[in-house]
Amino acid sequence: MPWYLYLALKQLFPSGKRFPFFTAISVLSVALGVALLVLVLGVMGGFGAQIRRMIVDTQGDVQVRSSSFIEHPHKVLAEIEKVPGVAAATPFAEGVVMIENENKPAYPSIEGIDVNRIEKVIPLRKYIRAGSLDDLDDDSTILSYELADSIGAHLGSRIEVYTPLILEKLKRDEIVLPRVLKVVGILEIGHQQLDSSVMICTLRTMQDLYGLGNAVHGINIRLKPGVDADAAAARLNASFSADSGLRAKSWYEINKDFLWVLQLEKNMMLFIMLFVVLVAAFLTMSLLLVLVLKKTREIGLFAALGAERREVALCFCLQGVAVGVVGTAVGMVLGFTLLHFRNDAVELLTRFTGSKQVLERFYQFNQLPAHSDPRDIVIIILSAMLLSTLAGLVPALIASRMKPVDALRSE
Amino acid sequence: MADPIISARALFKSFPSGDRRIEVLRGVDLDVSAGESVSIRGESGSGKSTLLNLFAALDAPDSGEIVWDGSATLAPRRRGALIGIVFQSFYLVPELDARANVLMPSRIAGKVDRESRARADALLAKVGLAERLHHLPNQLSGGERQRVALARALMNRPKLILADEPTGNLDEHTGEAVMELLLGLCAETSTALVLVTHNAVHAARTSRRVRLHDGRFVAVE
Numbered sequence: 001m002p003w004y005l006y007l008a009l010k011q012l013f014p015s016g017k018r019f020p021f022f023t024a025i026s027v028l029s030v031a032l033g034v035a036l037l038v039l040v041l042g043v044m045g046g047f048g049a050q051i052r053r054m055i056v057d058t059q060g061d062v063q064v065r066s067s068s069f070i071e072h073p074h075k076v077l078a079e080i081e082k083v084p085g086v087a088a089a090t091p092f093a094e095g096v097v098m099i100e101n102e103n104k105p106a107y108p109s110i111e112g113i114d115v116n117r118i119e120k121v122i123p124l125r126k127y128i129r130a131g132s133l134d135d136l137d138d139d140s141t142i143l144s145y146e147l148a149d150s151i152g153a154h155l156g157s158r159i160e161v162y163t164p165l166i167l168e169k170l171k172r173d174e175i176v177l178p179r180v181l182k183v184v185g186i187l188e189i190g191h192q193q194l195d196s197s198v199m200i201c202t203l204r205t206m207q208d209l210y211g212l213g214n215a216v217h218g219i220n221i222r223l224k225p226g227v228d229a230d231a232a233a234a235r236l237n238a239s240f241s242a243d244s245g246l247r248a249k250s251w252y253e254i255n256k257d258f259l260w261v262l263q264l265e266k267n268m269m270l271f272i273m274l275f276v277v278l279v280a281a282f283l284t285m286s287l288l289l290v291l292v293l294k295k296t297r298e299i300g301l302f303a304a305l306g307a308e309r310r311e312v313a314l315c316f317c318l319q320g321v322a323v324g325v326v327g328t329a330v331g332m333v334l335g336f337t338l339l340h341f342r343n344d345a346v347e348l349l350t351r352f353t354g355s356k357q358v359l360e361r362f363y364q365f366n367q368l369p370a371h372s373d374p375r376d377i378v379i380i381i382l383s384a385m386l387l388s389t390l391a392g393l394v395p396a397l398i399a400s401r402m403k404p405v406d407a408l409r410s411e
Numbered sequence: 412m413a414d415p416i417i418s419a420r421a422l423f424k425s426f427p428s429g430d431r432r433i434e435v436l437r438g439v440d441l442d443v444s445a446g447e448s449v450s451i452r453g454e455s456g457s458g459k460s461t462l463l464n465l466f467a468a469l470d471a472p473d474s475g476e477i478v479w480d481g482s483a484t485l486a487p488r489r490r491g492a493l494i495g496i497v498f499q500s501f502y503l504v505p506e507l508d509a510r511a512n513v514l515m516p517s518r519i520a521g522k523v524d525r526e527s528r529a530r531a532d533a534l535l536a537k538v539g540l541a542e543r544l545h546h547l548p549n550q551l552s553g554g555e556r557q558r559v560a561l562a563r564a565l566m567n568r569p570k571l572i573l574a575d576e577p578t579g580n581l582d583e584h585t586g587e588a589v590m591e592l593l594l595g596l597c598a599e600t601s602t603a604l605v606l607v608t609h610n611a612v613h614a615a616r617t618s619r620r621v622r623l624h625d626g627r628f629v630a631v632e
Binding site for chain 1: 464467469470487488489490491492496498500502504505506507508511515516518519520521547563567
């Protein structure tokens, strides 16, 4: 081991000292900065990943829509399923209705699904909290749980459904009765906005409610594992005839603006949080500067013993690097530990502050999600290492520029 | 006579002091050969330590020439191999134990192996610190620290030892013991010694004695 590395490590971790104060403070400052970055980016990444998962879970990988309606969905479905990479497809019809139960109204989004095909594309069954998807027929519905709560509906409740078509008929003084649907399932997706405003019925019921005949609004597509959604969408578009009016879009393209905002928010957070590591690096630098002043005579001694200037510089620079390495490692462990226990921490915090409802309403999730992107981890490691190295560089340059004779004479 | 290990000719050195310069050395000549010991005495501020710094190539003269073992230049690595330095204030690395401090010159030269470790142990044994190998400097007395510094100076088998008031921080008895060791070890290994000292008794034990006054050697015995 070169002497400058040996001495750098000995000065950071001296023999016989269990708790080297300088090292502990420097390492801790870098570790806290890194842990904070891991935690914040992990949670931000978790929000992003959860939103992406939710989008893919509720929309499929690719969605095909027409400029008007898809009049012959079965023909289009057959055409879609022939395209390479497509695993399954399911038609849907959507809209907004007014529902009422025990004189409590609500205005949810409604989606008509093909019960025979839906599970191949959208894992709806895993979100059913009560009841069963198997019970869904043309006279029943599944409500999201907050929506059900808001109108006092539960399994077995019969709710009245009013559609824009009914309103049109009312305008013409026709007497129409609302459609009555039995609640056979309660849905919980885990996203507050969806959980408070979604109802599901069969495609046939939706086509009746909206007077669509056999038409649907679109087709959701699940791709085979590993197939790129954008590439698959391009293949689908190439397979449609020009006059079909059909257009396939990947889930990424549909939500491009939203996902861009999410990414921007995460990048901004990374940028801001890097200042925490920068502050830690400044602390390390100031501690190393103190060390250089304290070690001035030794710097002269090393020169007297035959050390080159660059080796003296390396000795101090490596201390910055070592603080960076150890601080980053400790920070990673601390960060991932905090990330692991994040929900317990939030639970504890909200129990004391009584803010659980507010948190759910504001952040849309009932659990704090986490997802650490390897790219983020690489950025954190490199940033912490780079800043710690730079922190060691300034004292190193000062040390290397000292004239040995002046260093030895210093008081 | 053998070629000198160090040969200084017409050394001049001055330092700035306000708007003028103080001339510390005004034409110093000195040759020291292998096995020879030379003591330099003089009043405080007479330039003894400055001269030693020039000999160690830690500072450069304003004019004049120094030749180290046949070469007019002394790069850091060669300095570490050719010269061992003993300071008044010991200058041990506080984070390293006695053995690691003695090994430092070897480590800087990039030659730490079983043989060098054995030599460090042998040197420490020679200076009477065989039982203190793993003691940190703050666990050693002043005399013990200077003995570690002495062992360190001899570690790379230098041809020349420069000792700058090595007993200056020690009591008389300990100083005597350290000086005994220094002279004995130099004689044993035929290492040339340049000793800067205020102590006339210690100076008297060297083979040649010079006095620095007003920047020049005024008496060479």
